[in-house]
Amino acid sequence: MTTTNTQTLTMRALTQDSLGGPEVLTLRDVPRPEPRTNQVLVRVRAAGLNPTDWKHRATGGHLGGPPFVLGWDLSGTVESVGIGVADFAPGDEVFGMLPYPYGHGSHAEYAVAPARALWHKPAALDHVQAAALPLVSLTAWQTLVETAGLEPGRRVLIHAAAGGVGHVAVQIAKERGAYVIGTASAAKHGFLRELGADEVIDYRETDVTEAVEDVDVVLDTLGGDTSVRSLRVLREGGIVVSILPVGTREFYDEAERLGVRAVRTVVDADRTGMRTIAALAEAGKLRATIAGTFPLADAAEAHRLGDTGRTTGKLVLTMD
Incomplete structure (x- = not known):
C-alpha cells in the first residue's frame, strides 16, 4: 500500500479494461475504498475464484463493460468500519460473499462489504479455506x-x-x-x-x-x-x-x-447462511477442497486453469 501526494490511499487490484481471455487482467494501483454507513472495509487475505469470474471477465455478464474488479468471495481482517456497524471491529477476522452480482471487487488488497454479508471466520479454517467457501x-x-x-x-x-x-x-x-x-x-x-x-x-x-x-x-x-x-x-x-x-x-x-x-435461482449474500456455514465448518462437517492457490499477481494463470472446467474443488487467490 502506498500514499500519493494528495494523501489518497491506494491498493493493488486485479482490473481489466476490455473483455476477453485471461490476458486482459492487469494488476495495478487503484484508490482504496472507504466504508460507508453499515459497511466494513476488509483487508483481504484470500479471495475465492468461481466460474462466474471467468464468465464475467470474458462477456461482462451482469456487469456490462469494464473497467471493473471481479471477485465475490473473501476472507480477511477488518480494517475499519462505517457508521452503524456493531458486530465487527478492526482486527476481527471475517469471511463472506459480496452481494451478487453487483457487489464484486474482492480480487484486491482491500474490499468494502455490507456488514450483513460477513461473518466471523471460523478459527478452524485458515484464510484460504475460508475464502473458498462463501459463494x-x-x-x-x-x-x-x-x-x-x-x-x-x-x-x-x-x-x-x-x-x-x-x-x-x-x-x-x-x-x-x-x-x-x-x-x-x-x-x-x-x-x-x-x-x-x-x-x-x-x-x-x-x-x-x-x-x-x-x-x-x-x-x-x-x-x-x-x-x-x-x-x-x-x-x-x-x-x-x-x-x-x-x-x-x-x-x-x-x-x-x-x-x-x-x-x-441466483445466490444471494446472507448473514444467516454465513453463520450456518461457519458452524458447519467449525464442526468439521464442511470443508472446501482447494484445487490450487495463486498470488494475486498470477491471477491470469488461475483464470486459465478455471477456463478448462476440469478443476476439482476451488481455486483461491492470496494476497502478500
Missing part, C-alpha cells in the same frame, strides 16, 4: 435447504458433483441426512465417495436419465439441456433447482407436464 456454500445451502426443503432420507442428484458448488453440495446434503447421487468423470469418483456420495455416475459413459429414477431433488449446475432432461428423473412432486438463471421456457413447460417443479 459455493451459500449456493448449495439456498438451493438444497431453503428452496428444495431437503429433509433426511430424500434422494438428491447433484450434477458436476466434484466442482466448486457440487462438492460442497454433497457435504451439505449428507449432513442433512440425504441419499446423494453425484455425476462426475470416472477419475473423480473416489473423491466423491470420500465426501460421502452414495452413488457416483460417469456422465461420459452413462445417460443419467436412464440410470437414475425416483429422485426428490436435483441440483443442476450445468443448465441448458441438462435442466430439462433432469426433470425426467424426478418422482412426482420432485424439484429441479438450477443455479443457471437463464434458459428456455421448455424447462417450466416440461415440469408442468410431468407434475414436478422447476426453479431457477
Whole structure:
C-alpha cells in the first residue's frame, strides 16, 4: 500500500479494461475504498475464484463493460468500519460473499462489504479455506435447504458433483441426512465417495436419465439441456433447482407436464447462511477442497486453469 501526494490511499487490484481471455487482467494501483454507513472495509487475505469470474471477465455478464474488479468471495481482517456497524471491529477476522452480482471487487488488497454479508471466520479454517467457501456454500445451502426443503432420507442428484458448488453440495446434503447421487468423470469418483456420495455416475459413459429414477431433488449446475432432461428423473412432486438463471421456457413447460417443479435461482449474500456455514465448518462437517492457490499477481494463470472446467474443488487467490 502506498500514499500519493494528495494523501489518497491506494491498493493493488486485479482490473481489466476490455473483455476477453485471461490476458486482459492487469494488476495495478487503484484508490482504496472507504466504508460507508453499515459497511466494513476488509483487508483481504484470500479471495475465492468461481466460474462466474471467468464468465464475467470474458462477456461482462451482469456487469456490462469494464473497467471493473471481479471477485465475490473473501476472507480477511477488518480494517475499519462505517457508521452503524456493531458486530465487527478492526482486527476481527471475517469471511463472506459480496452481494451478487453487483457487489464484486474482492480480487484486491482491500474490499468494502455490507456488514450483513460477513461473518466471523471460523478459527478452524485458515484464510484460504475460508475464502473458498462463501459463494459455493451459500449456493448449495439456498438451493438444497431453503428452496428444495431437503429433509433426511430424500434422494438428491447433484450434477458436476466434484466442482466448486457440487462438492460442497454433497457435504451439505449428507449432513442433512440425504441419499446423494453425484455425476462426475470416472477419475473423480473416489473423491466423491470420500465426501460421502452414495452413488457416483460417469456422465461420459452413462445417460443419467436412464440410470437414475425416483429422485426428490436435483441440483443442476450445468443448465441448458441438462435442466430439462433432469426433470425426467424426478418422482412426482420432485424439484429441479438450477443455479443457471437463464434458459428456455421448455424447462417450466416440461415440469408442468410431468407434475414436478422447476426453479431457477441466483445466490444471494446472507448473514444467516454465513453463520450456518461457519458452524458447519467449525464442526468439521464442511470443508472446501482447494484445487490450487495463486498470488494475486498470477491471477491470469488461475483464470486459465478455471477456463478448462476440469478443476476439482476451488481455486483461491492470496494476497502478500
